[in-house]
Amino acid sequence: MNVIRxxxxxxxxxxxxxxxxxxxxxxxxxxxxxxxxxxLAELLPCxxxxxxxxxxxxxxxxxxxxxxxxxxxxxxxxxGPGFSLMQENIGYxxxxxxxxxxxxxxxGGPSTGLPTLPSQGDVMQARWGTHGDHQIIALAxxxxxEIFDLTIRAFNLAEKYRTPVILLLDEILAHVSEKVVLSxxxxxxxxxxxxxxxxxxAYLPYRYTQNLIPPMAPFGSGYRYHVTGLAHDETGFPxxxxxxxxxxxxRLQDKIIRNRDDIVQVEEFLLEDAEIxxxxxxxxxxxxRHAIRQLRAQxxxxxxxxxITIWPFANVKVEKWTKNIGKWYVVEMNMGQIxxxxxxxxxxxxxxxxxxxxxxxxxxxEFICQKIKDGLNV
Amino acid sequence: xxxxEKYIRKxxxxxxWCSGCGDGIVLKALLRAIDSIGLEKENVCxxxxxxCSSRLTGYVDCNTLHTTHGRxxxxxxxxxxxxxxxxxxxxxxxxxxxxxxxxxYIHAARRNIDLTVIIFNNFIYGMTxxxxxxxxxxxxxxxxxxxxxxxxxxxxxxxxxxxxxxxxARGTVYHTVMxxxxxxxxxxxxxxxxxxxxxxxxxxFGRRNKSGTIIDMMNEQKDNCVTSARxxxxxxxxxxxxxxxGELVNIDRPECSKQYRKLIERCRSGL
Numbered sequence: 115m116n117v118i119r120x121x122x123x124x125x126x127x128x129x130x131x132x133x134x135x136x137x138x139x140x141x142x143x144x145x146x147x148x149x150x151x152x153x154l155a156e157l158l159p160c161x162x163x164x165x166x167x168x169x170x171x172x173x174x175x176x177x178x179x180x181x182x183x184x185x186x187x188x189x190x191x192x193x194g195p196g197f198s199l200m201q202e203n204i205g206y207x208x209x210x211x212x213x214x215x216x217x218x219x220x221x222g223g224p225s226t227g228l229p230t231l232p233s234q235g236d237v238m239q240a241r242w243g244t245h246g247d248h249q250i251i252a253l254a255x256x257x258x259x260e261i262f263d264l265t266i267r268a269f270n271l272a273e274k275y276r277t278p279v280i281l282l283l284d285e286i287l288a289h290v291s292e293k294v295v296l297s298x299x300x301x302x303x304x305x306x307x308x309x310x311x312x313x314x315x316a317y318l319p320y321r322y323t324q325n326l327i328p329p330m331a332p333f334g335s336g337y338r339y340h341v342t343g344l345a346h347d348e349t350g351f352p353x354x355x356x357x358x359x360x361x362x363x364x365r366l367q368d369k370i371i372r373n374r375d376d377i378v379q380v381e382e383f384l385l386e387d388a389e390i391x392x393x394x395x396x397x398x399x400x401x402x403r404h405a406i407r408q409l410r411a412q413x414x415x416x417x418x419x420x421x422i423t424i425w426p427f428a429n430v431k432v433e434k435w436t437k438n439i440g441k442w443y444v445v446e447m448n449m450g451q452i453x454x455x456x457x458x459x460x461x462x463x464x465x466x467x468x469x470x471x472x473x474x475x476x477x478x479x480e481f482i483c484q485k486i487k488d489g490l491n492v
Numbered sequence: 493x494x495x496x497e498k499y500i501r502k503x504x505x506x507x508x509w510c511s512g513c514g515d516g517i518v519l520k521a522l523l524r525a526i527d528s529i530g531l532e533k534e535n536v537c538x539x540x541x542x543x544c545s546s547r548l549t550g551y552v553d554c555n556t557l558h559t560t561h562g563r564x565x566x567x568x569x570x571x572x573x574x575x576x577x578x579x580x581x582x583x584x585x586x587x588x589x590x591x592x593x594x595x596x597y598i599h600a601a602r603r604n605i606d607l608t609v610i611i612f613n614n615f616i617y618g619m620t621x622x623x624x625x626x627x628x629x630x631x632x633x634x635x636x637x638x639x640x641x642x643x644x645x646x647x648x649x650x651x652x653x654x655x656x657x658x659x660x661a662r663g664t665v666y667h668t669v670m671x672x673x674x675x676x677x678x679x680x681x682x683x684x685x686x687x688x689x690x691x692x693x694x695x696x697f698g699r700r701n702k703s704g705t706i707i708d709m710m711n712e713q714k715d716n717c718v719t720s721a722r723x724x725x726x727x728x729x730x731x732x733x734x735x736x737x738g739e740l741v742n743i744d745r746p747e748c749s750k751q752y753r754k755l756i757e758r759c760r761s762g763l
Contacts, residue, residue, distance in 0.1 A: 138574050160759040164573045164752060169599040173566040176559065176596075180539070180570025183557065184578070188570070206560050333555040333571060334578045336534050340501075340550060342558035351504065351550060 117296040123287040126258045126294065127217055128153035130265030131189050135304055137163040138188040140177035142170055142196060145229040146285040147219035150191040171196035175203040179212045183341065185332030187269055191217035194236055195226065198243070204278050205244030206343045208366065211320070211328070213272035213279075213307055215265070220284040220396075222474050231474035232285035234396055234447040240280045241425050247363065249370035251377055252280040252425040254395040258292035264422070270305040271377060275369055276327050282424060284447070286397040286476055310337065319350040322361070326369035370426060379422040380431050384410070388417030390486060391435060391464075393456055394445040395421040398477050402445050405482035416486065421452070429459045436460035441489070445469040445482060499523045499533065501553050508547045512698075512706035514665035514691030515545055515612055521668055522581075522610065523552070525675035537578045539568040541588035544619045545612035545691070548583045562593030565600045568607050576749040579679060582609040586627040587617050590646045594626075601655035601684045605748040608678045608685045611648055614693035622696030633700045648688045653741045658683025660741035664690040666713040667737060674739065683747045690735070 121129070128150050131139075139158060141151040151167065158165040164181070168174045171192055178188040192200065197218045207214055220236045222228025236243075240252040251271050255264040265281060272279040310317050310329040319339040321328045331337030344352040345359045353359065370377065384406060385391065394402045399420045409416045419435050421428055436442060436456070442464050444453035453468045460466060469485045471477045500523070509515045526536060536554040540546035542561035549556040555578070559567045564582050572580045589597050589611050600607060616634060617623040624634035626646040633640055652660045659681040663671035671689060678685035692698060692709035703709050713735075720738035723731060 138570065140570060159752075159755045162756050162760070166569070166573055166752075168566065168569070169595050172563060173569070173596055173599070176563040176566025177570030177573070179559075180557070180567035181574035182570075183567075184571055184575040186574045188574075202560055203563065332575075333537055333557075334535060334575050338533060338554050338556075340556045340558065342550075343560055344558065 115298055118293065119296060120291055120293050121258060122149065122289055122291050123258050123261045123283055124149035124219070124289070125153055126262040127191070127265050127281070127283065128157065130262040131215070131269065132157060132161060133262070133299070133302065134266040134269035135187045135306070136189055136269070137161070138178065138181035138186040139164070139190065140166045140168050140174045140181070140188070141190045141192065142168055142174050144193045144196045146221055146288045147191045147193045147217065149288070150217060171199035172203065175200040175216065178214045179203060179207050179210075182212045182214050183333050185335070187213075187273070189215040189217065191219065193219045193221050193229075194223045197236060197239060201243040205246060205248065207278040208244065208248045208250070209343050210341050211276040211330070211366070213276055215268045215272055215279050215281060217281045217283060219288045220282060222472070228474045230285065232397060232447060232476055233472065233474070234284055234398060235451070235472070236282065237424060237446075237448065237451040240282055247367070249367050250280060250425050251275070251277060251370065251423070252282055254282045254421060254424045255287065256396055256399045256420065258287070258290065259294040261287060262294060262296065266302060266304070270303065273305050273307040274327070275373065276307065276330060277370065282396065284397050314338065318348045320346060320348045320362070322348060322365060326365050326372070374426055374430070377423055378426060378428045378431070380428050381420040381422060383418040383420060385417035385419060385435060385439070387415055388439055389415045389441070391439040391442045392416060392418040392445055393421065393432070393442060393452065394418060395424060395452070398445050398447055401477050401479045401482055404479035405486070408479060408483050409486060414486065414490065424452070427455050427459065432456055432459040433461070436464035440464050442466050443469050443482075443486060445477060447471055447477060494524055494527060496520070496523060499526065499553055500551055504551050507551065509544060510695040512694040513544070514614070514689075514693075515548065517665040517668060518545075518610065518612060518671070518689050518691055519548055519551065521671040522675055524672045525679060528672070528676055529679060531579055531679070535577065535579055537571055537580045538583055539564045539571065539580060540583040541585070541593060543585040543588045543617070544614070544693075545583055545585040546588060562588055562591070563596065564588065565593060565596040565607065565609065569600060569605055572605055572607060572749050573752065576606070576753065580607050581679065582607055584609060584611050586611065586613045586615065586648065587625045590626045590648055590651065598651060598655040601652045601657040601686070603748040604656055604658055604684045604745050606682055606684070606750070608675075609687070610675065611686060611688045612691045613648055613688055614691050614697060616693050616697040618693045618696045622700055632697075635700070649686065649740050652684070652686040656684070656745065657686055657741060658743055658745055658747075659685035661686070661739045662688045662690070662735070662737045664713040664717055664737055665692070666710045667717065670738065677739065681742070682750070683745060
């Protein structure tokens, strides 16, 4: 049975996580994400899960990785400054292949910046915040109900691909209240990590399986093995063998890249007959939707390619649509972090303009309409 | 006769540690303590950070986790809270636990979470080549203190005591029988337990400071240490320059993971 509720984005995130099977949350207070922790502090013990407020964000992500290694579905939530502090251990979770979800409710930066105001300035931090060559999965919902659904999806992808998944919200989405219709729990798809079938003696924790994702034994289940952030071979122990190092790093890359089609989601909104395209994501895409309706009412045929998965980047879709439509606007609350990705994917086939705002105010639809109309007169 | 082989990953030998390093002695004492308690290897989880001592986890046949610098206690906290039935032992060093990881160290003590933290105090950053650490004694040389350390030092055990740990002890690699007993008590204690082990580093500390051979360094431990029981009968003047070893704190306080289970029970019964 569907359930109708009114909730904020942060509440939807907490409830989505529980629906996905969350059993461990560790976090540190930070605006504008704190309500996720507050919600879970109340709900988790009643669901026989663990909530713990740690001493900082370094500790929060550490505890999340530790809990995940025991088999728990684990999550933390933070904002820009805290997200920066988590970067080293996000890399650890990538290297040691520990599933977990990191929610980053973006606020204005750099530094302490604008704690109570929205931004989309952490898109590149999500991609390259931790050191070394790596792949990352990042999702960007644009409504309260989509936060609920994509929080579940974030857990599913983390479990399926044994990797940290970053959920990028922003201050607007976190705090806006919307009516949501929650789907029947019976139809929700919940994915759990694959556990080994072989006997403990035969278990290779980082085995090169055909799908590139080794089954994961929870600590304390009889499989005694070693986990390290050092480069390691199939046994999980450190190695300096160049062949083994390359095998590992390419497997970590390929398990994401080869599954792009499964991971990357976009919404194609009124693109079929469009002469002008918009690429946007998160709360900015809400304004774009509104602007597109206004512009179409005035006879300007505009459509939108909305990025739901931010990383890995939707290269294939962007390539395809920039071949069909020659003029594009990338609308984002930063100085063009995704616009550069779009330019690279378009290979010069289309002209790319940015509509940007970084002053703590949301990009409103009128601003977008005006920019696009100004462009018509040029 | 104690069978070490039951607990070690023999194919990972030889050990990474330098000859004369005290860390192997701590490994031995730790394994003997685990054996004397009769812990099942499946139920033991060892978590380490970064540094010489932290490489220990690779050699023990149990659930082992080699984490990032300073963060071992945070990973261990997640493990203990999520699966309280595991015996979680943290392996760390003076730099790992009290410099980069100092905040986690005092907060885990405050929380009184049931972890056993073995801190290998060698007074130096050994793995990175002998840089000054928070426990390098004043005046001693280090590669980043070429004119002698000018800064005051941390008292590792005192820090844990002040922050609220249930069990705190200090041992040395010379007093091996005592060390095994202290580790055993620490594991059995329900609450945050610390064993600070003075483990001399002949390579990065001893050579630069002309401390002599490892035998000399261990003899110094023998001559310089007094047990906590004896120290109680000594005056402040008599204790000057001495290192107190043995059990320092043993108190009972509510333990974090158990308190949380009680909360779950409370929620279940709707109170």
